[in-house]
Amino acid sequence: MAEFPAVAFSDRSHWGRIQVSGADRLRFLHNQSTNAFEQLSPGTGCETVFVSSTARTVDLASAYVDDESVLLLVSPGMAAELISWMDRYIFFADQVTLEDRSETTFAITLLGPEVDRLLDQLGLPKPDMAPCSHTRGRLSIANATVQIARDTGLTTSGYTLIGTKESGAQPWLVQWLGDQGVPCLSSQQWEVLRIQQGRPMPGQELTDQDNPLEAGLWHAISFEKGCYIGQETIARLNTYQGVKKQLWGLKLGTPTTDVSLTLEGKPVGKITSMVADDSGIWGLGYLRTKAGGAGLTVTVGETTADVVDLPFTSRGYLDGTA
Numbered sequence: 001m002a003e004f005p006a007v008a009f010s011d012r013s014h015w016g017r018i019q020v021s022g023a024d025r026l027r028f029l030h031n032q033s034t035n036a037f038e039q040l041s042p043g044t045g046c047e048t049v050f051v052s053s054t055a056r057t058v059d060l061a062s063a064y065v066d067d068e069s070v071l072l073l074v075s076p077g078m079a080a081e082l083i084s085w086m087d088r089y090i091f092f093a094d095q096v097t098l099e100d101r102s103e104t105t106f107a108i109t110l111l112g113p114e115v116d117r118l119l120d121q122l123g124l125p126k127p128d129m130a131p132c133s134h135t136r137g138r139l140s141i142a143n144a145t146v147q148i149a150r151d152t153g154l155t156t157s158g159y160t161l162i163g164t165k166e167s168g169a170q171p172w173l174v175q176w177l178g179d180q181g182v183p184c185l186s187s188q189q190w191e192v193l194r195i196q197q198g199r200p201m202p203g204q205e206l207t208d209q210d211n212p213l214e215a216g217l218w219h220a221i222s223f224e225k226g227c228y229i230g231q232e233t234i235a236r237l238n239t240y241q242g243v244k245k246q247l248w249g250l251k252l253g254t255p256t257t258d259v260s261l262t263l264e265g266k267p268v269g270k271i272t273s274m275v276a277d278d279s280g281i282w283g284l285g286y287l288r289t290k291a292g293g294a295g296l297t298v299t300v301g302e303t304t305a306d307v308v309d310l311p312f313t314s315r316g317y318l319d320g321t322a
Contacts, residue, residue: 004156004193007112009177010185012153012160013170016079016102018072022095025070029063032089032229034212036222040065045132045149047220049212050082055233057206057215058085060199062151062160064134071147073107073160075202089229106170110182111158118182119159124148127159141176144169155197155311192277195284198249198310204272205247205284213237214286216247216313241317243289245269249308250283250300258301263291268298271305284310289318 020029030037035048044065050058059082062073074082079102090096110118119126123140127133127150134149144167152158163169177184185193200206200215212221213234223238237243250261250271261269269287276282287293287307296307 005112005183006114007110007118008183008185010109010111010190011106011174012109013106014076015107015153016072016074016076016082016100017105017107017162018074018079018083019069019099019101020072021069021097021099024095026065028086028090028094028096029070030225030228032086033061034217034221034228034230034234035063036225037063037065037070038225042067043128043133043135044130045134045151047132047217049217049220050085051212051230051234052208053229055211055230055237056208057200057202057210057212058082059202059206060212060215060217060220062132062149062153064132064147064149064151071101071162073149073151073153073162078202104166105162105164107160107162108170108173108177109152109158109160110177111152111154111156113157115158118177118180119148121180122176124161126150139163139169139173142167142169142172144172154193154199156193188275188277191273191275192282195273195275195282196249198247198284198312200247200284201273205286210286211237213243213316214245214247216310216315218314218316238316243318245286245288246293246315246318247272247284247310247313248287248293249310250274250285250298250305251308252281252283252300252303252305254303255281256301256303259285261285261287261298261300261305263296263298271300 026037033048035046059078064071124137127135146161146163149160259271268291271283271285274283294309
């Protein structure tokens with residue numbers, strides 16, 4: 001894999017941001033997604049998966065809980081769809097308000113092993129160590145307050161800064177990062193990181209053919225909380241160890257347009273994403289659980305692919321952690 005710089009940034013303002021307000025906001029999100037919200041307090045957060053009634057994946061979101069609202073950071077192009085989807089489950093007595101903040105806010109992610117020095121230079125406090133914990137601070141380079149979340153959307157350490165576009169802080173921050181020699185990740189570089197780490201995305205690894213256990217999102221699921229949309233299916237798959245396929249990384253030998261994975265001439269899965277960089281050709285794909293996993297070599301068209309583990313994924317009972 002390509003060597004990652006000491007620090008870099010990515011402008012993720014094209015990702016969606018949904019503000020969930022109202023007295024019933026935590027209960028509502030607790031009942032509409034896979035993770036436990038009712039136990040969360042201001043300054044904490046979690047990753048959670050929105051799923052259909054049959055536990056098919058819709059999107060993976062990061063949630064940041066504040067005193068009076070919860071901010072959801074969702075995948076690009078998914079804010080309107082998720083608001084429409086959640087709105088169907090808001091009933092007359094529910095005190096819940098959904099607001100699309102995608103166009104009025106920005107999100108810039110700082111990531112890399114030396115990222116803490118950037119926060120120090122910007123005069124920003126660091127949130128608690130727990131994933132998705134967050135706090136607020138004022139940028140030293142602009143008269144603006146931003147939310148600082150311990151979350152990059154990847155396994156690479158770092159923070160995501162979220163603020164209002166009205167404050168004018170976004171261009172100041174981007175300019176300052178450039179002046180400091182901090183490289184901006186291109187969409188291609190982000191995609192390489194995403195695929196190498198195994199972060200699933202809607203329309204690729206998160207579809208109406210996949211469930212969050214197959215996608216390796218066990219860490220975003222609470223198996224202790226009560227009923228929620230899709231809970232019955234997820235609980236049954238876990239209890240009876242019924243996960244039929246799993247998401248794996250693929251290191252391909254040569255470029256290919258084929259997406260079918262075969263083993264000894266038999267179909268065992270398919271590629272969902274593929275990207276190339278200086279270190280080779282990388283892919284994500286679903287592989288039948290019975291076929292095997294990391295260490296396996298499968299055939300893809302006229303080439304082969306080595307199956308590799310993914311740092312973003314968690315596999316519950318499949319790797320002995322549940």
